[in-house]
Amino acid sequence: MAEKPKLYYFNGRGRMESIRWLLAAAGVEFEEEFLETREQFENLLKDGYLLFQQVPMVEIDGLRLVQTRAILNYIAAKHNLYGKTLKERALIDMYVEGTTDLMGLMRPLFRLDPEEKEKNLRLISEQVPKRYFPVYEKVLKDNGQSFLVGNQLTWADVQLIETILMVEEIEPTLLRQFPLLQVNRDQITMYLM
Known part of the structure; x- marks a missing residue:
């Protein structure tokens, strides 16, 4: 069984909310790591996970995706929510x-x-x-x-x-x-x- 996607964002709706909605529509369970301290965010930066130095970030299928539109495109295409043609x-x-x-x-x-x-x-x-x-x-x-x-x-x-x-x-x-x-x-x- 594949690992659940893991979502990294602050504890709020913001740009992560559309990602949550799309995963829910696809029937995909996910985990969330809320960034509650500056140190958590800086650790992601230091580890090189945030290419553009911002969240949201989603770990899915061995990828660390950033940029909301890229994340949404991936999820929609993977779960047949992105049209047939x-x-x-x-x-x-x-x-x-x-x-x-x-x-x-x-x-x-x-x-x-x-x-x-x-x-x-x-x-x-x-x-x-x-x-x-x-x-x-x-x-x-x-x-x-x-x-x-x-x-x-x-x-x-x-x-x-x-x-x-x-x-x-x-x-x-x-x-x-x-x-x-x-x-x-x-x-x-x-x-x-």
């Missing part, structure tokens, strides 16, 4: 990048001063229902499935559900006008449980 992979990449852009609007909320936070919240409340959610609603309609690409769960669906749940934490009402996204959220959530 090159065309499907391109669509998955495109949809994932859109959710990544949206997540980028939300992640700084936890570090902003109150005035900047309020400004960012307004931007999210404007951008989500006008720029992001309509795209995914249309993709689901055009695909005629409960999934964004093809007829099975992909990395794009996993990334979308994580993003939807982040949005709902910030503004619970934004999803109401998108019935297909609600169905996608509910079905993917059931799949992951």
Whole structure:
């Protein structure tokens, strides 16, 4: 039996959260080592494990992978969550990048001063229902499935559900006008449980 992947990150969501979600969707158990002290992080640096001097890092299949996108690509491809064709992979990449852009609007909320936070919240409340959610609603309609690409769960669906749940934490009402996204959220959530 292969060893469980081991995840190295701080004790929080951050950039590791998408990796956790994707491993869960693949049904892969994993271990985590939370970096709680500066010394733990510096030991990883000293040992040469952090090529770009940052985490997340995942030990998997004899590899020490860094850079979130590289880790996600590897896990998605290994566990058949990255489409069946090159065309499907391109669509998955495109949809994932859109959710990544949206997540980028939300992640700084936890570090902003109150005035900047309020400004960012307004931007999210404007951008989500006008720029992001309509795209995914249309993709689901055009695909005629409960999934964004093809007829099975992909990395794009996993990334979308994580993003939807982040949005709902910030503004619970934004999803109401998108019935297909609600169905996608509910079905993917059931799949992951």
